[in-house]
Amino acid sequence: MAIEQISRLSTGGATPKVGFVSLGCPKALVDSEQILTQLRAEGYDTAKSYDGADLVIVNTCGFIDAAVQESLDAIGEALSENGKVIVTGCLGAKKDASGNDIIMSVHPKVLAVTGPHALGEVMDAVHIHLPKPHEPFIDLVPAQGVKLTPKHFAYLKISEGCNHRCSFCIIPSMRGDLVSRPIADVMLEAENLFKAGVKELLVISQDTSAYGVDVKFRMGFWNGKPVKTHMTQLVEALGGLAKQYGAWVRLHYVYPYPHVDQIIPMMDGNVLPYLDVPLQHAHPAVLKRMKRPASGEKNIERIRAWREMCPDITIRSTFIAGFPGETEEEFEYLLDFLKEAEIDRLGCFAYSPVEGATANELENPVPEEVREDRRRRVMELQEGISKKRLQAKVGKTLRVLIDSLDSSGGVGRTSADAPEIDGVVYVKPPYEPNRKLKVGEFFDVTITAADAHDLWGEAN
Numbered sequence: 001m002a003i004e005q006i007s008r009l010s011t012g013g014a015t016p017k018v019g020f021v022s023l024g025c026p027k028a029l030v031d032s033e034q035i036l037t038q039l040r041a042e043g044y045d046t047a048k049s050y051d052g053a054d055l056v057i058v059n060t061c062g063f064i065d066a067a068v069q070e071s072l073d074a075i076g077e078a079l080s081e082n083g084k085v086i087v088t089g090c091l092g093a094k095k096d097a098s099g100n101d102i103i104m105s106v107h108p109k110v111l112a113v114t115g116p117h118a119l120g121e122v123m124d125a126v127h128i129h130l131p132k133p134h135e136p137f138i139d140l141v142p143a144q145g146v147k148l149t150p151k152h153f154a155y156l157k158i159s160e161g162c163n164h165r166c167s168f169c170i171i172p173s174m175r176g177d178l179v180s181r182p183i184a185d186v187m188l189e190a191e192n193l194f195k196a197g198v199k200e201l202l203v204i205s206q207d208t209s210a211y212g213v214d215v216k217f218r219m220g221f222w223n224g225k226p227v228k229t230h231m232t233q234l235v236e237a238l239g240g241l242a243k244q245y246g247a248w249v250r251l252h253y254v255y256p257y258p259h260v261d262q263i264i265p266m267m268d269g270n271v272l273p274y275l276d277v278p279l280q281h282a283h284p285a286v287l288k289r290m291k292r293p294a295s296g297e298k299n300i301e302r303i304r305a306w307r308e309m310c311p312d313i314t315i316r317s318t319f320i321a322g323f324p325g326e327t328e329e330e331f332e333y334l335l336d337f338l339k340e341a342e343i344d345r346l347g348c349f350a351y352s353p354v355e356g357a358t359a360n361e362l363e364n365p366v367p368e369e370v371r372e373d374r375r376r377r378v379m380e381l382q383e384g385i386s387k388k389r390l391q392a393k394v395g396k397t398l399r400v401l402i403d404s405l406d407s408s409g410g411v412g413r414t415s416a417d418a419p420e421i422d423g424v425v426y427v428k429p430p431y432e433p434n435r436k437l438k439v440g441e442f443f444d445v446t447i448t449a450a451d452a453h454d455l456w457g458e459a460n
């Protein structure tokens with residue numbers, strides 16, 4: 001582009017500014033990143049405060065009641081502080097009992113409402129209420145897009161929606177059936193992220209094991225070679241790419257289907273020995289009431305086999321305590337499973353009836369205090385398991401990715417720790433004065449202490 005053209009573009013009218021509030025899960029975060037990337041591509045600026053913005057977009061979450069309230073409050077605040085508000089995200093797709101749009105009923109002054117994963121609709125609404133700059137600075141968009149996570153890790157969304165119909169979940173009614181992204185697009189995004197300095201890529205979706213089912217595992221092309229739209233081929237290709245950049249790939253939301261066994265031998269350092277497998281329960285009757293995918297799989301045997309193939313594997317899972325109809329016996333079956341499985345990283349939620357979920361119609365709901373008590377019992381059991389498993393790491397030297405620095409050194413994560421949901425390692429800096437801890441870099445750290453959640457160590 002000639003210099004005259006650049007100056008003509010840059011001296012045009014004031015650049016329209018959009019404020020952005022991003023709520024919800026990592027999948028919503030990826031939607032936010034795509035909207036921000038598109039805004040930047042079209043020449044919009046982002047504003048850091050409500051009064052500096054010409055318009056505000058709020059990306060909402062509608063999963064549980066507390067998230068709905070948080071989203072409605074955020075919309076209210078944006079309306080009173082700015083006045084021009086577009087709403088997107090899961091809450092945008094929710095209706096109240098009489099079939100009315102929840103957001104419009106509470107906040108009728110909102111300019112437009114869309115559901116999740118609606119980049120096109122959001123941009124249409126932005127164009128109506130804040131016309132786009134005459135000529136976009138397309139060259140200002142970094143190839144990796146705009147990221148909301150720190151520069152050294154990023155989420156990579158491989159598909160949208162879900163073909164399952166778990167009875168406690170309303171995501172399919174909000175996000176629709178599974179739609180897998182073309183494998184070439186996913187790989188290109190991964191490559192751009194690595195080129196931009198990302199050292200850890202977190203693969204997310206509603207059901208990572210199902211990647212490609214909707215397109216019958218269609219053949220795609222990456223780097224001139226055929227690659228199937230299939231989880232195993234995707235992980236293999238991502239692992240190869242991560243190796244070139246000395247980076248990590250971490251897998252989330254993996255259901256324990258038999259083909260997952262083929263992933264375990266790929267966990268060689270670049271594909272992390274880490275599987276986030278949301279099991280939710282162990283008792284067959286409860287899993288059946290939950291309508292869980294892969295509920296017929298023998299999970300204990302599968303976990304045992306994974307650990308035999310890869311002794312360092314970290315297994316993360318989430319569970320629900322007090323699901324409708326759960327008897328004390330079924331709950332104790334879950335406790336026995338947890339004692340045997342020794343899940344490394346575990347989250348447990350007391351069942352919370354989500355509006356619109358079919359599980360709310362099941363017989364024999366468990367009283368709230370029993371649900372809470374069962375959640376507490378799971379976490380109490382897990383505390384001991386986690387303590388024991390972390391204690392076994394003391395004395396070992398582990399690779400740690402540094403996330404932040406503080407006055408006593410740095411805080412980082414090993415292969416066993418996904419950001420925000422797992423533990424951390426508090427790292428003392430190396431003794432050599434010219435070797436300093438740096439955010440986004442890997443260090444070998446000798447572990448000196450552990451509690452039930454975190455580790456402490458010294459960088460070598």
Ligand code: SF4
Nearest residue numbers: 162164166169171206
């Ligand atoms: S697998 Fe079940 S819980 Fe997960 S998104 Fe699909 S329906 Fe919801």
